[in-house]
Amino acid sequence: MKLQSVGIKNFTCPVSIREQQGGVQQTVAAIKLQAALPHHFKQSCLETFTCILAKYQRDMHTKIFPELLTDVQSNLQAEQAELEMQFPYFIAKQAPVTRTSSLMEYDCSFIGSIDSHVDNQKHKLLLRVSVPLTTLCPCSKEISQQGAHNQRAEVVLTVQPSGFIWLEELITMVESCGSCELYALLKRPDEKFVTEEAYANPMFVEDVVRKVAQKAKNHETIGWFSVSVESFESIHKHSAYAYVDSRDLNQECQSTKD
């Protein structure tokens, strides 16, 4: 019986990520490595996966994806192989008014794959960024004399780029789509700014998801994408959330053309 996926999960190791500003960031990744195996194959003790990971473990970065995946494919006679690398990534941000700089953390992933059935483009790479932001409820603002409930929300954007794209670009794109951005450090003038900014830009989860999707659709080096938003409601114990991917955007485009 053919297996769509066999592999290892939660293998952790240090990784280096190239920064848009020119440097290299040392961080720590959770690795998932898997392969699709033809039915005649009997995999032994997962030793192959860990051996291949150990070989690259001391210098793990995105450039090794094609080589590592080709290694897996040829060692296991696999039809398809996939490597996911999930890591915290830090970007220096300036507070909106005082311009005080601090480091903000984002949960990011690279998901590379190789597929022997695809002739012209065997290698594929997906990028994923999780970006926290503020959502302020439009309904609450509209009906209340003063104030409006707001909360932290988390946007997850996954894209298949058609050309090179930085994590920084994706993160900045998402951060412009909420009621307000988040910061690690805010002084009093900054806190005044983000409070008033959020109040001036009320957004439901469905507004955020649509805005991110529209920007992703218009971006010249983003092909397929998906966006989800989860908002940890401050007036409820449950979350509000929304999801869209480019599949339906295309359908919509077609129907708009009719």
Added chain:
Amino acid sequence: MKLQSVGIKNFTCPVSIREQQGGVQQTVAAIKLQAALPHHFKQSCLETFTCILAKYQRDMHTKIFPELLTDVQSNLQAEQAELEMQFPYFIAKQAPVTRTSSLMEYDCSFIGSIDSHVDNQKHKLLLRVSVPLTTLCPCSKEISQQGAHNQRAEVVLTVQPSGFIWLEELITMVESCGSCELYALLKRPDEKFVTEEAYANPMFVEDVVRKVAQKAKNHETIGWFSVSVESFESIHKHSAYAYVDSRDLNQECQSTKD
């Protein structure tokens, strides 16, 4: 812009589940309720979702799925709606030798949906069971003079039934596919039994996933299914895992026929 999904997550409430033995079990569920909305629709404050849930909250069980989903669909003019109910479920098990009875907990889900684009069968229901079991490594047993590393593993089986099927049936089916079953209570003769049973039945994650898939394929009231296994290796800090779904089994069946 059309939204594939808008809804609420992590809404908890008591639920009653019918037991195969004839009783009704009171337990607690995490609810996820979502809808696919046409692009002209502007949803307000998620009030509709919580109002519908609150209406059914006092007597939540699987029989209300069609009615609740129809409510969502008509209230929101939704093309599609989905309700997921995830809950701990308890089954009385007898220890293998002493027959001492104890309650074992399984994480289960019902995932019901309604789709207005499907003419003949608008309603669909998926069942999901998470079943812990022991895996004992065949390779470790083979190469070692004594002993073999073994560990807890978790199987997740999701099925779309073509007829009625009990959670108990699915759980029992999965429990027969590992090196040994797990129990909440084992006396010394039972512990001797499970130790020797696991040693006599060494299995890799890929063996477990294949065995569950084969049983699901042969089951007369299981249509589509997927199976994953994650094994929390006792000699590593990472997990071994495997996944298969019925899509490829069918492809394989076709090719076997050729």
Added chain:
Amino acid sequence: MKLQSVGIKNFTCPVSIREQQGGVQQTVAAIKLQAALPHHFKQSCLETFTCILAKYQRDMHTKIFPELLTDVQSNLQAEQAELEMQFPYFIAKQAPVTRTSSLMEYDCSFIGSIDSHVDNQKHKLLLRVSVPLTTLCPCSKEISQQGAHNQRAEVVLTVQPSGFIWLEELITMVESCGSCELYALLKRPDEKFVTEEAYANPMFVEDVVRKVAQKAKNHETIGWFSVSVESFESIHKHSAYAYVDSRDLNQECQSTKD
């Protein structure tokens, strides 16, 4: 060598909890059972703990605490034994304006212990409630022309009662100490109310923790207590939090008397 604690964790089973309104609520608990063992004792396979739990498992409720703990103590010749039962608990709440009723979930615990070294009061029982509420930042409100950042926060109150006390009492007490309460269901007039209520009652985490502590101190059947608050800031990715327990309150009372 004497062991302060040996036992089992994450043992789950159904439990029944008496409600203040007179009924009995069926829910599901994670159990932790442990004992302090004298140094000459060699515990075997934890079978004793699971046997005792299995004996009570079908009818688990708070009244069995003394009996179960005495069982553990005598079976293991233990100096001390402790049973913790953690479970989701549901209370019907009415929305503040429309009075629409819905069930709200609270994470609660009973922590019972027996100690052979204490002569007059061998048995002790602690109650713990986790209560979500809204915190609205006083600083943000003061410096901003409109709006104020707010978010979900979680208060954990643990008490050692000197007399009988309901979980409902503790939860209600905590819910009155935030910027506003949370609800499972809010209609538009209710949402207006909670938005304005939170805006009218700005509170830092330290204000919440002090207010809960003051109420606990003044409560006639609460002896020792501790309170913590974690606020999932909507303008940051990190949390604000505060903690106080009755130890220092007493010190403070003493010094006030001087």
Added chain:
Amino acid sequence: MKLQSVGIKNFTCPVSIREQQGGVQQTVAAIKLQAALPHHFKQSCLETFTCILAKYQRDMHTKIFPELLTDVQSNLQAEQAELEMQFPYFIAKQAPVTRTSSLMEYDCSFIGSIDSHVDNQKHKLLLRVSVPLTTLCPCSKEISQQGAHNQRAEVVLTVQPSGFIWLEELITMVESCGSCELYALLKRPDEKFVTEEAYANPMFVEDVVRKVAQKAKNHETIGWFSVSVESFESIHKHSAYAYVDSRDLNQECQSTKD
């Protein structure tokens, strides 16, 4: 009202950790920073904590603990302040037979504090290491004809050193106290070794906890310590666990002298 603790949690930033071998390791930490505040103090918006963290954020390492804590104490007129830094730490390990090298990850923490009430030693530093290892059940081995159930367990050792001590020393000490160590990479001869090693060294959680405690007690630069072990049983869905700290060891020493 005096507050035992006010502060921030889950603030993440890159940190550098000195390695025993002479290098410096770049990793990522979750930071918890808190202070005990006298009752007349009103803390504003937690800005002080984040400002101080942001000041040190670009070059965060253990040497800045005294300076950072003194900053917190003087800025907030705090009686006591505490900084906890929790991070994944990697050590190169050689497989037991083939000597193949791979990186193993350990969850570690530094917990530094300053207390103005202590005259001679205002600064205190605790070290904590979480070390996974294998436990093989002595009872299961004894009663079974072949095999023995085994599983991954996690030891958490916290120490207050009386002199300098490396994380590497603590980790190595703990790794020698289970049925067998864990590795990121094992080839077939190594897997044979660890299987037979574990089978030759059966240990209950209480044996592990006692062995670690004995080694900590005998270590010349370890003062106070605590040890806990949680074993993720392969034959049950629940965990076995044990805990001991040096408080009772001392009591035991006294009574032994009598």
